[in-house]
Amino acid sequence: xxFDHAAAKVRTFxxxxxxxxxxxxxxxxxxxxxxxxxxxxxxxxxxxxAAEDSRTANWVGEIADIDFVxxxxxVDALLMESRLVKDIQPKHNKDLKDDKSFPYLMxxxxxxxxxxxxxxxxxxxxxxxxxxxxxxxxxxxxMSVLQRIxxxxxCTLDISESDExxxxxxxxLLASINQCTAPCNFRVSKQDYRRDIRRLQTFMxxxxxxxxKEMTDEMMSASKSLDFERAGVxxxxxxxxxxxxxxxxxxxxxxxxxxxxxxxxxxxxxxxxLNLPNTPRVIEGMDIAHLxxxxxxxxxxxxxDGLPFKPGYRRFRIQDVDGIDDFRSMYEVVxxxxxxxxxxxxxxxxILLIDGGKGQLSSAMAAFRDQDITPPTxxxxxxxxxxxxxxxxxxxxxxxxxxxxxxxxxYVRDExxxxxxxxxxxxxxxxxxxx
Numbered sequence: 001x002x003f004d005h006a007a008a009k010v011r012t013f014x015x016x017x018x019x020x021x022x023x024x025x026x027x028x029x030x031x032x033x034x035x036x037x038x039x040x041x042x043x044x045x046x047x048x049x050a051a052e053d054s055r056t057a058n059w060v061g062e063i064a065d066i067d068f069v070x071x072x073x074x075v076d077a078l079l080m081e082s083r084l085v086k087d088i089q090p091k092h093n094k095d096l097k098d099d100k101s102f103p104y105l106m107x108x109x110x111x112x113x114x115x116x117x118x119x120x121x122x123x124x125x126x127x128x129x130x131x132x133x134x135x136x137x138x139x140x141x142x143m144s145v146l147q148r149i150x151x152x153x154x155c156t157l158d159i160s161e162s163d164e165x166x167x168x169x170x171x172x173l174l175a176s177i178n179q180c181t182a183p184c185n186f187r188v189s190k191q192d193y194r195r196d197i198r199r200l201q202t203f204m205x206x207x208x209x210x211x212x213k214e215m216t217d218e219m220m221s222a223s224k225s226l227d228f229e230r231a232g233v234x235x236x237x238x239x240x241x242x243x244x245x246x247x248x249x250x251x252x253x254x255x256x257x258x259x260x261x262x263x264x265x266x267x268x269x270x271x272x273x274l275n276l277p278n279t280p281r282v283i284e285g286m287d288i289a290h291l292x293x294x295x296x297x298x299x300x301x302x303x304x305d306g307l308p309f310k311p312g313y314r315r316f317r318i319q320d321v322d323g324i325d326d327f328r329s330m331y332e333v334v335x336x337x338x339x340x341x342x343x344x345x346x347x348x349x350x351i352l353l354i355d356g357g358k359g360q361l362s363s364a365m366a367a368f369r370d371q372d373i374t375p376p377t378x379x380x381x382x383x384x385x386x387x388x389x390x391x392x393x394x395x396x397x398x399x400x401x402x403x404x405x406x407x408x409x410x411y412v413r414d415e416x417x418x419x420x421x422x423x424x425x426x427x428x429x430x431x432x433x434x435x
Contacts, residue, residue, distance in 0.1 A: 002064025007046040013039040013068055017077045019084060022092075023065040030062055031092040034081040036074045042066060059092050072208075075142045079204060082133050102132035103139050105204070107197060112190055113159045113183040114197050116152045118143060130204045140307065147174075149240045150200040151181045154305060155281065156264065159183050161190050172281045173304065173312070176347050203241075212241055263306020266408030270351065273397060273405055274377055274390075280350035281305055283408075285416035286337075286364075287355040288318075288329045296321055298333040299420035302349070303412055313419060327363040330354065334367035342373050354380040355413050358389050365391045381413050 002025055013020075020042040022031040035041030045063065050056045071077040085093045106119050110126030118139050122129050133139040147154070154174075159166055167186055174180035181188035181196070188196075202211045219234035271279045283303040290296050295317070302312030316336065321328045334352075341348060352375070354360045361380035368375040380389045386406060387396035399406040 006063050006066045010043045015039045017074045018068050018070045019080045020068045022063050024062045025064040029088050029090045031090050032084045034077040103136040104129050104131035150196050262404050265404040269405030282349040283351045284349040285353040285412040287416040287420040288326050289420035296329050301416045330360050331363040331367045334364045348376040352378045357382040
């Protein structure tokens with residue numbers, strides 16, 4: 001009777017983001033989950049498939065009641081799910097209660113300019129931890145959304161306010177797109193940066209309404225003091241918090257989770273292998289795909305600190321090449337991409353990775369030469385032997401297949417190929433539909 005009661009009750013749930021709580025016959029919460037659509041997600045536990053799924057089959061029969069807590073966005077639901085699991089400790093969330101292999105959001109509070117990162121190996125001192133969370137991909141998606149509001153850093157730089165060298169440090173792409181306040185270049189004071197970190201902590205701890213009130217009061221005070229620039233910044237941040245439901249869908253921002261890649265070791269290895277003066281932070285990868293020989297498309301993916309940065313992905317329809325010609329197509333897409341960056345004064349990536357061998361690499365370098373643009377570090381990765389080619393060098397670089405550097409480059413290359421093929425399929429579907 002209890003199961004049927006819960007099944008009927010869930011059909012009345014709203015179709016909004018939130019958290020659902022499964023209860024047994026003694027009214028004890030036995031499972032907590034988050035949902036983008038409460039009615040749809042919670043209702044799936046009462047379908048035949050749930051009784052056959054190995055992850056749920058042994059406990060769905062215990063469900064006698066179900067309740068929900070409505071949230072303003074999927075990001076809010078993700079954070080509430082983590083807090084409730086930690087507080088209630090439902091027995092069927094048992095892995096998430098204890099297992100340290102689950103991801104945490106960690107803020108390094110001991111640093112002058114605290115950084116924010118996702119980790120499966122949380123430190124016990126000098127940090128503030130939130131979690132654990134059930135999905136590293138969803139957590140990174142939420143972090144990408146929140147970084148647009150609170151503009152915290154995610155790099156591993158050891159920044160000190162007393163070290164003047166940081167005045168001349170070149171910030172990464174995140175500063176250019178207004179997603180980081182760039183403490184690495186002293187564009188924000190330690191006091192102001194720490195204030196933003198405290199606001200992030202308030203939000204993570206469920207104090208969104210209190211945070212918006214505090215920021216609104218500060219905005220009004222700044223306006224009365226004729227500090228209109230500060231008032232305008234606060235106004236925009238309040239709007240983003242208010243409208244989080246419009247940008248808080250984690251599927252849009254969720255990052256793929258690849259367990260065999262260690263981003264930090266991969267980047268450190270690339271610095272050594274390519275003889276770079278600094279550890280690279282931004283890698284862009286380019287690939288070409290063909291639509292039955294009649295249409296050619298290109299993809300560009302962007303990785304920051306060894307992880308995909310989906311807002312930086314771009315697609316291109318090749319315009320000046322007839323038929324199949326990967327070399328000329330690569331020449332065109334490199335020309336278009338870097339001509340625009342150069343004209344707009346935007347930062348170049350630290351590494352440009354071309355999918356292919358010497359021919360594709362030569363075409364990319366010809367684009368820089370003909371555009372009279374000084375290139376970043378450009379390399380290509382040939383799929384057959386996984387060889388790395390560099391401009392002007394006849395011998396390829398061959399890394400161990402277990403090398404973290406090679407795995408990171410393969411990750412970038414495979415992601416650019418996937419993204420190109422996805423665009424290819426979209427256009428093919430459109431052309432079929434348009435017939």
